[in-house]
Amino acid sequence: MSPDLREEKFPGIPPFPDSVHTAPLLRISLYKLLLQDPTEQDQLWRACCDLGFFYLDLRLSLANKNLYKSSSNLEVDGPLFSQMQTGCSLLEKSYFSYRLKRNSGMNLPATYKGLGSGVLDKSGAKDRIEFYNVSKDDILGISNALPAPAMLNNHKPVLRSYIQTSHSLISLILGVLNKRLQLPESRLQGLHRLKAASGDQVRFLRAPPQPKEDRGTALEGHTDFGSITVLFNKMGGLQVRLPAGIEPIPPSRSNSLDTIEQLHGENGDGEKWVYVRPLPGHAIINLGDAMVKFSGGILRSDIHRVVSPPGAQAGTTRFSLVYFSRPEDKVMLGALKESPLIAQSAGDEPEEVINSRTGY
Numbered sequence: 001m002s003p004d005l006r007e008e009k010f011p012g013i014p015p016f017p018d019s020v021h022t023a024p025l026l027r028i029s030l031y032k033l034l035l036q037d038p039t040e041q042d043q044l045w046r047a048c049c050d051l052g053f054f055y056l057d058l059r060l061s062l063a064n065k066n067l068y069k070s071s072s073n074l075e076v077d078g079p080l081f082s083q084m085q086t087g088c089s090l091l092e093k094s095y096f097s098y099r100l101k102r103n104s105g106m107n108l109p110a111t112y113k114g115l116g117s118g119v120l121d122k123s124g125a126k127d128r129i130e131f132y133n134v135s136k137d138d139i140l141g142i143s144n145a146l147p148a149p150a151m152l153n154n155h156k157p158v159l160r161s162y163i164q165t166s167h168s169l170i171s172l173i174l175g176v177l178n179k180r181l182q183l184p185e186s187r188l189q190g191l192h193r194l195k196a197a198s199g200d201q202v203r204f205l206r207a208p209p210q211p212k213e214d215r216g217t218a219l220e221g222h223t224d225f226g227s228i229t230v231l232f233n234k235m236g237g238l239q240v241r242l243p244a245g246i247e248p249i250p251p252s253r254s255n256s257l258d259t260i261e262q263l264h265g266e267n268g269d270g271e272k273w274v275y276v277r278p279l280p281g282h283a284i285i286n287l288g289d290a291m292v293k294f295s296g297g298i299l300r301s302d303i304h305r306v307v308s309p310p311g312a313q314a315g316t317t318r319f320s321l322v323y324f325s326r327p328e329d330k331v332m333l334g335a336l337k338e339s340p341l342i343a344q345s346a347g348d349e350p351e352e353v354i355n356s357r358t359g360y
């Protein structure tokens with residue numbers, strides 16, 4: 001790893017250690033994508049085919065581009081994210097009253113998942129993360145407003161701008177993939193219109209420190225169900241499972257006893273679980289299962305999970321902020337065979353085509 005990469009730290013939180021393996025995510029520049037730089041588009045395409053995860057560098061220098069203002073707000077250490085972090089700690093309090101209301105029998109939608117309310121594996125181990133989902137359609141007035149804690153209602157303008165900016169980043173990425181997949185003009189973007197009803201969500205996650213003698217998985221391994229996910233976190237803990245053939249970046253310093261890495265999963269098939277190092281000014285982007293379906297398997301949605309943050313970060317509460325995009329509710333998920341490339345990759349086998357919203 002180059003020294004400049006290691007120096008990229010988030011002020012105010014313990015550093016991500018140099019003693020663990022990390023995922024070799026490509027760094028794609030939003031600035032260059034906006035300029036339609038072909039080399040950058042190539043890199044994006046490669047990242048989406050090989051791993052399905054990459055960094056999007058949001059630090060722009062060109063002031064008059066459309067996305068500039070809102071994307072600089074979206075920087076991981078930028079004003080919006082700090083606001084969301086304050087929001088999250090306020091949310092802790094509203095979580096509590098919200099939970100009381102739920103327990104008192106009110107029929108509220110399942111937008112909140114409490115700490116330890118999910119089971120991780122066959123042993124019955126509990127998850128170690130809580131999250132709260134906010135629907136795009138609710139905030140943009142496409143569906144009826146859902147009951148929500150007061151703190152969220154007070155943040156509707158910033159949520160709206162976050163949703164709009166994340167959505168425009170996603171449209172830009174879809175545009176590059178659309179061309180490389182040899183699809184008709186704006187085909188993918190047309191399945192993800194901002195104003196159409198869809199299951200897009202903003203998610204706030206919070207994982208408190210785990211006891212030293214019992215550190216484990218906080219959120220179990222999964223692939224995202226939707227199309228493209230935009231993820232902001234400042235602390236480590238996110239891990240991706242690298243497919244055979246993609247090697248992790250080795251530690252630059254030998255491991256200390258405080259982080260015991262379990263690189264290999266139970267199946268021992270050569271795949272390795274490695275940390276994604278959070279970088280200031282960058283979003284982490286990953287593809288979901290819908291993109292694998294649309295592309296007839298050309299694009300990849302990689303399995304990932306959240307574990308206890310590595311090294312000195314283990315003692316600090318971890319927050320993350322996610323935007324999940326999904327195809328519009330009416331869309332049926334299947335290979336877009338009007339592209340010769342996708343038709344060839346999908347082959348003639350009949351495939352299971354499911355509805356984007358209902359999953360049937």
Ligand SMILES: O=C(O)CCC(=O)C(=O)O
Pocket residue numbers: 203205219224231233237238304305306319320322
């Ligand atoms: O918190 C993170 O870094 C990842 C969360 C995640 O993968 C999810 O909510 O689907």
Ligand SMILES: [Fe+2]
Pocket residue numbers: 222223224304
């Ligand atoms: Fe995820």
